Amino acid sequence: xxxxxxxxxxxxxxxxxxxxxxxxxxxxxxxxxxxxxxxxxxxxxxxxxxxxxxxxxxxxxxxxxxxxxxxxxxxxxxxxxxxxxxxxxxxxxxxxxxxxxxxxxxxxxxxxxxxxxxxxxxxxxxxxxxxxxxxxxxxxxxxxxxxxxxxxxxxxxxxxxxxxxxxxxxxxxxxxxxxxxxxxxxxxxxxxxxxxxxxxxxxxxxxxxxxxxxxxxxxxxxxxxxxxxxxxxxxxxxxxxxxxxxxxxxxxxxxxxxxxxxxxxxxxxxxxxxxxxxxxxxxxxxxxxxxxxxxxxxxxxxxxxxxxxxxxxxxxxxxxxxxxxxxxxxxxxx
Amino acid sequence: xxxxxxxxxxxxxxxxxxxxxxxxxxxxxxxxxxxxxxxxxxxxxxxxxxxxxxxxxxxxxxxxxxxxxxxxxxxxxxxxxxxxxxxxxxxxxxxxxxxxxxxxxxxxxxxxxxxxxxxxxxxxxxxxxxxxxxxxxxxxxxxxxxxxxxxxxxxxxxxxxxxxxxxxxxxxxxxxxxxxxxxxxxxxxxxxxxxxxxxxxxxxxxxxxxxxxxxxxxxxxxxxxxxxxxxxxxxxxxxxxxxxxxxxxxxxxxxxxxxxxxxxxxxxxxxxxxxxxxxxxxxxxxxxxxxxxxxxxxxxxxxxxxxxxxxxxxxxxxxxxxxxxxxxxxxxxx
Numbered sequence: 047x048x049x050x051x052x053x054x055x056x057x058x059x060x061x062x063x064x065x066x067x068x069x070x071x072x073x074x075x076x077x078x079x080x081x082x083x084x085x086x087x088x089x090x091x092x093x094x095x096x097x098x099x100x101x102x103x104x105x106x107x108x109x110x111x112x113x114x115x116x117x118x119x120x121x122x123x124x125x126x127x128x129x130x131x132x133x134x135x136x137x138x139x140x141x142x143x144x145x146x147x148x149x150x151x152x153x154x155x156x157x158x159x160x161x162x163x164x165x166x167x168x169x170x171x172x173x174x175x176x177x178x179x180x181x182x183x184x185x186x187x188x189x190x191x192x193x194x195x196x197x198x199x200x201x202x203x204x205x206x207x208x209x210x211x212x213x214x215x216x217x218x219x220x221x222x223x224x225x226x227x228x229x230x231x232x233x234x235x236x237x238x239x240x241x242x243x244x245x246x247x248x249x250x251x252x253x254x255x256x257x258x259x260x261x262x263x264x265x266x267x268x269x270x271x272x273x274x275x276x277x278x279x280x281x282x283x284x285x286x287x288x289x290x291x292x293x294x295x296x297x298x299x300x301x302x303x304x305x306x307x308x309x310x311x312x313x314x315x316x317x318x319x320x321x322x323x324x325x326x327x328x329x330x331x332x333x334x335x336x337x338x339x340x341x342x343x344x345x346x347x348x349x350x351x352x353x354x355x356x357x358x359x360x361x362x363x364x365x366x367x368x369x370x371x372x373x374x375x376x377x378x379x380x
Numbered sequence: 381x382x383x384x385x386x387x388x389x390x391x392x393x394x395x396x397x398x399x400x401x402x403x404x405x406x407x408x409x410x411x412x413x414x415x416x417x418x419x420x421x422x423x424x425x426x427x428x429x430x431x432x433x434x435x436x437x438x439x440x441x442x443x444x445x446x447x448x449x450x451x452x453x454x455x456x457x458x459x460x461x462x463x464x465x466x467x468x469x470x471x472x473x474x475x476x477x478x479x480x481x482x483x484x485x486x487x488x489x490x491x492x493x494x495x496x497x498x499x500x501x502x503x504x505x506x507x508x509x510x511x512x513x514x515x516x517x518x519x520x521x522x523x524x525x526x527x528x529x530x531x532x533x534x535x536x537x538x539x540x541x542x543x544x545x546x547x548x549x550x551x552x553x554x555x556x557x558x559x560x561x562x563x564x565x566x567x568x569x570x571x572x573x574x575x576x577x578x579x580x581x582x583x584x585x586x587x588x589x590x591x592x593x594x595x596x597x598x599x600x601x602x603x604x605x606x607x608x609x610x611x612x613x614x615x616x617x618x619x620x621x622x623x624x625x626x627x628x629x630x631x632x633x634x635x636x637x638x639x640x641x642x643x644x645x646x647x648x649x650x651x652x653x654x655x656x657x658x659x660x661x662x663x664x665x666x667x668x669x670x671x672x673x674x675x676x677x678x679x680x681x682x683x684x685x686x687x688x689x690x691x692x693x694x695x696x697x698x699x700x701x702x703x704x705x706x707x708x709x710x711x712x713x714x
Contacts, residue, residue, distance in 0.1 A: 147557070150496055150500065151493070151496070151497075154492065154493060154496060158488065158492060158546075159485070159488060162484055162485070162488060162539075163485075166484065197533070199531070199533075200534055202549060202553070203553070203556070203557075204553070204557075205496075205550075205553065208546050208549040208550060208553065209546070211546070211549075212492075212542050212543070212545070212546045215536060215542040215545075216539075216542060219536070219537070219538070219539065219542065222537070222670060223481070223537075223538075223670050223671060336556060336557045337557060
């Protein structure tokens, strides 16, 4: 591990942390880590059934943190919860690309209206808080070149990407105009324990793992597309760095991985590690093809050069760990 | 005038046109022109007092078009009005940069929620309509180079720019995914008769003209900033071209002018044409400085090369015409 480890992972005992979407995949991994580091953690989660929130994600930590059940669209409860926090990890969001197309309004409510309201509240009740926003590579759309860096044009292929980008711009604007200390990370495919596996709403790897465990074939759509994956541990490290490093202001930073893999190879690797399973290759339906982005992987050099962060978990390790986790805890994710 | 005149300005007698924001500045000028060309025009306008709608803008045309008073946020009335129209000019919007900062939610409702709802309705009840969206140079923010062309990065300095960009992306997405025939124009400063002069909500030139006529000094903030201006007649021509030319799909096109002028010089020119008046130079307050963009002018070569359009009214002509209009009709704009 690099130097950042020493300075930024200490002194969490004085931090009062709010994590929106804290019962979700990345949020819960982050919450557990910050509790381990000694920070005081409050979680906000709405537990909307189609989203990533799952109380089992906080298993063993229930008494070490506060869980507040509310929706980030609920302006008044949010205004109260935002007060007196030193760091706000703003991870709550609607993440399903397909849901954003069938129900664009809900995506708008959660990924725009609530985000704007959260920033307005911060400006009023807690202007000195550090705010970290989790954005997504989805805003780039179909890459014009690879790896995709932060100056790549913004060309989202779905409603979710449009709204996540608007929300990024809110965070940047509130930093520029009102001096809020905000910073945005653009996450690529994050995987690991505590992700949603009930369906493909959070990541297709979730439903692959579920199918593997229940003995159904893995459905691979296309299969030739290259993708990059980050272990959620590495993403949590990046969030921790961002939370503490006030020099990182507003400018979005890509996360990413030096390992890339074709989806079909990933499916085969998963089966190899699990010891059994089969693949069913699927043709893209026409409508879905229109929102497919082909090959994608991110350049994370900018974040690396400014912070020293780089992903240290390799894909094989992550897949093994994740398969183990779901083999042991399968029933808590159905 | 170029060739486009012949082909695209004919045959409006078969067009059923809907203009959102049709009682506003650009909308009313467009409505009058299309009526003159023989088109059947329906106007939707909410007449929100802070916006550009003014029934006097349709003076003399009241019996030649239909005016429907409703708000584009009103999904059900919109769904009815969108039916059976061949061309929809989607011009309604909140335009004030400062209002978008003090009341971001209303800007969000009108420039995002209502736009998304309009496209969803079109997709359901009128998927073959041609839809022209009026966007703004505000989405570029502070220019990195001049003149600003369409590949310039998107970096809005206010909430209004963020939402107008999201709305552009909606129009593009609904074209890509659902084959709606949409096209976006990015307008620069449009001026001419029928603009709002009550205050600076639509354009600072409005309040300048008002002050000139009532004998108050013109307040010039800064003064050194270069700007480009389009006569509303030229903008109407561009909209007409876009409405008819189905080959122009989705990709945003800048409008612009080959003439640029410093704000202070513009104020002096206005006084010279009017024959009297004085200037009060103002220092930018700190908050406003943060959302100022410095020099700005657009490159309109892309639109010119694909359509033959170029601005043909010079600034002197436009200012004279505009001053005459408001000298004659001043009381209808207070």
